[in-house]
Amino acid sequence: MKPLRLLLTALLCAAPFSAAHADSPGDYVPETDxxxxxxxxxxxxxxxxxxxxxxxxxxxxxxxxxxxxxxxxxxxxxxxxxxxxxxxxxxxxxxxxxxxxxxxxxxxxxxxxxxxxxxxxxxxxxxxxxxxxxxxxxxxxxxxxxxxxxxxxxxxxxxxxxxxxxxxxxxxxxxxxxxxxxxxxxxxxxxxxxxxxxxxxxxxxxxxxxxxxxxxxxxxxxxxxxxxxxxxxxxxxxxxxxxxxxxxxxxxxxxxxxxxxxxxxxxxxxxxxxxxxxxxxxxxxxxxxxxxxxxxxxxxxxxxxxxxxxxxxxxxxxxxxxxxxxxxxxxxxxxxxxxxxxxxxxxxxxxxxxxxxxxxxxxxxxxxxxxxxxxxxIYASRSVAPYRDGKFRYTRLKDGTVYAIYLPDAKETKLPATLRIPGPAPAAGAEVKLLGSDATLTWRRDGDITVVEVPATLRKQTVNAYAWAIRLPGAVTSN
Missing domain, CATH: 3.20.20.80 (Glycosidases)
Structure with missing residues (x-):
């Protein structure tokens, strides 16, 4: 491999490049076997x-x-x-x-x-x-x-x-x-x-x-x-x-x-x-x-x-x-x-x-x-629109579950008390949870935003995580 010797000192400081080619010439040729x-x-x-x-x-x-x-x-x-x-x-x-x-x-x-x-x-x-x-x-x-x-x-x-x-x-x-x-x-x-x-x-x-x-x-x-x-x-x-x-x-x-x-x-x-x-x-x-x-x-x-x-x-x-x-x-x-x-x-x-x-x-x-x-x-997931929005990244499973993954800043040690999650909406009556906890979170829709309340005890229990994943069951999966 060609060692580029890139030092990534912060999230996503990778150099932008052509999405059409991704280091390869021509259009991608799908496999038929x-x-x-x-x-x-x-x-x-x-x-x-x-x-x-x-x-x-x-x-x-x-x-x-x-x-x-x-x-x-x-x-x-x-x-x-x-x-x-x-x-x-x-x-x-x-x-x-x-x-x-x-x-x-x-x-x-x-x-x-x-x-x-x-x-x-x-x-x-x-x-x-x-x-x-x-x-x-x-x-x-x-x-x-x-x-x-x-x-x-x-x-x-x-x-x-x-x-x-x-x-x-x-x-x-x-x-x-x-x-x-x-x-x-x-x-x-x-x-x-x-x-x-x-x-x-x-x-x-x-x-x-x-x-x-x-x-x-x-x-x-x-x-x-x-x-x-x-x-x-x-x-x-x-x-x-x-x-x-x-x-x-x-x-x-x-x-x-x-x-x-x-x-x-x-x-x-x-x-x-x-x-x-x-x-x-x-x-x-x-x-x-x-x-x-x-x-x-x-x-x-x-x-x-x-x-x-x-x-x-x-x-x-x-x-x-x-x-x-x-x-x-x-x-x-x-x-x-x-x-x-x-x-x-x-x-x-x-x-x-x-x-x-x-x-x-x-x-x-x-x-x-x-x-x-x-x-x-992460595993067995696929992309789902809007893919990313602010500090959120989104993944989806084949059963319709969507995860909104919150990426904190370097000095951000706790999950915010209120999360405003753009994009896919959980199914009506769904139990929204933070991965790593069995607690059901209170949530509501505000237009195109899912508003989730995170209790102080849960914020304390999950301090210093690299990222937090919120499960949104039955969310829209089209992208």
Whole structure:
């Protein structure tokens, strides 16, 4: 992934962007396979996901693979005074010291479950081409003889992660980088590697590109046949696409296509995993089953399935002393995303020993405490007009229940004594309640406003919540 290094210090300070494209070109193409459609519905019910960027690079605390990419951008920086070629050679030796002896995927799964997340997306291979699973296509893998961890009974890390999370009822997502900077048929040693793209014209050397395509298909075949049920194939590296790559603000494009034959690869993967969601992110077209705005939240609901992917800290992978977002800001962003019809995928990078950073674990625990009380307003919900109004965000369930979720300001510790909730009206005679309490609240309609009175005792009992959810049974569900 491209680390934007955005520090979100307040709710929704994410940069605005085009709702029509959400980082992808062209119009969204709806899926027609009924098994995939059904899986997408299930995925939309999960709402809250857990992501991990992890690999040998975690030993250095650098930005995933990006420091070996020869581009003059912030996230590709290397130490001053060291030649690029020398740095890459040192980087490529990182697997020989990678020995995460404290790797405990069951603990990861417990932490993620306690946080209220319902699906996991794990980096099986990042752009540097190091495989966190037992691939037979490359020696650059966690189970290779020169990797100290290869003798560990849990050396096939992807298998262990998937099994541990699957045992806790999680949906399983395999992050997979389409570009592979370690593969000689992507970054050929015959030429320099000026940027993130493959370093030769695929039109002049079609045989070389075909070898890379075959390699990629074989790896996806392994992941979809040898690692149990997989729900999501989450493909990164959107510059690998069938059309030519135009120049962008991040890096010069290339004049040739990088077509990895998504139709054949998807057909093969879905033969192995019927109903598999395929996310060819930032490419658009029929193989991007949902779109993935990165490190940002749309201003308005999007007319297709989507997922904001965002870091808990500033970095996707482990960085010592990372700056972690507050639990309050994460909860409020989750609410805002869900109210607009999206999913929220929250990333934490394990350290070199295989442990989740203590500060991140504490944040996840705090988020989970809020979700235990308010999760019914999040899971299996869909958007409902007006989506947001002032401090309120709205979600709806299929039975007609609407939740108005109040997002307090930073210094606002108690729910107001009187709530004036615009929009959907509870059914006549409905019992309006605050989640976490059995008390029935007094309410009335005042024009288009639902006026709810909150007793002082209840305001005191729910002090310092990150957000408060009010259940409005039988409310209007059209949007």
């Amino acid at each position: 009924p098994l995939v459609v059904r899986k997408l519905e299930q995925w939309q019910d999960w709402k809250f996901g857990f992501m991990m960027h992890w690999g040998p690079y975690s030993q250095w605390g650098v930005v995933e693979s990006w420091s070996i990419c020869s581009e003059d951008v912030e996230w590709c920086k290397r130490p001053e005074g060291e030649a690029y070629v020398d740095y890459v050679k040192r980087y490529e030796q990182l697997p020989t010291t990678f020995n995460p002896v404290k790797f405990d995927p069951e603990r990861w799964a417990d932490i993620a479950k306690d946080a209220g997340t319902k699906y996991v997306v794990f980096t099986t291979k990042h752009h540097d081409g190091f495989n966190m699973y037992d691939t037979r296509q490359s020696d650059y893998r966690i189970t290779a003889p020169n990797v100290p961890f290869h003798t560990n009974p849990r050396a096939d890390i992807t298998k262990e992660v998937f099994n541990a999370f699957r045992a806790e009822g999680f949906g399983i997502g395999a992050y997979f980088s389409k570009p592979d900077w370690n593969n000689d048929n992507y970054w050929s040693p015959r030429w320099a590697t000026p940027n993130r793209h493959n370093n030769y014209d695929t039109r002049k050397h079609p045989e070389m590109w075909k070898r890379f395509v075959d390699f990629t298909h074989a790896q996806v075949g392994e992941l979809t046949t040898q690692y149990g049920p997989v729900d999501i194939l989450w493909l990164d590296g959107g510059w690998v696409r069938p059309t030519r790559n135009e120049a962008s603000k991040d890096a010069a494009g290339v004049a040739w296509p990088q077509d990895i034959d998504m139709p054949a690869m998807t057909a093969m993967a879905r033969k192995n995993q019927p109903g598999l969601i395929v996310v060819d992110r930032a490419v658009g077209g029929r193989y991007e089953n949902y779109r993935t705005p990165e490190q940002k939240i749309p201003d308005e609901p999007l007319p297709y399935p989507w997922e904001t992917c965002m870091t808990l800290g500033d970095s996707w992978s482990y960085t010592p002393n990372d700056n972690y977002k507050s639990s309050r800001s994460v909860v409020q962003m989750l609410v805002d995303v869900v109210a607009k019809g999206g999913n929220y995928l929250l990333n934490v990078g394990p350290d070199a020993n295989g442990e989740l950073p203590p500060v991140a674990v504490e944040r996840l625990k705090e988020i989970g405490a809020w979700m235990k009380v308010n999760g019914e307003a």
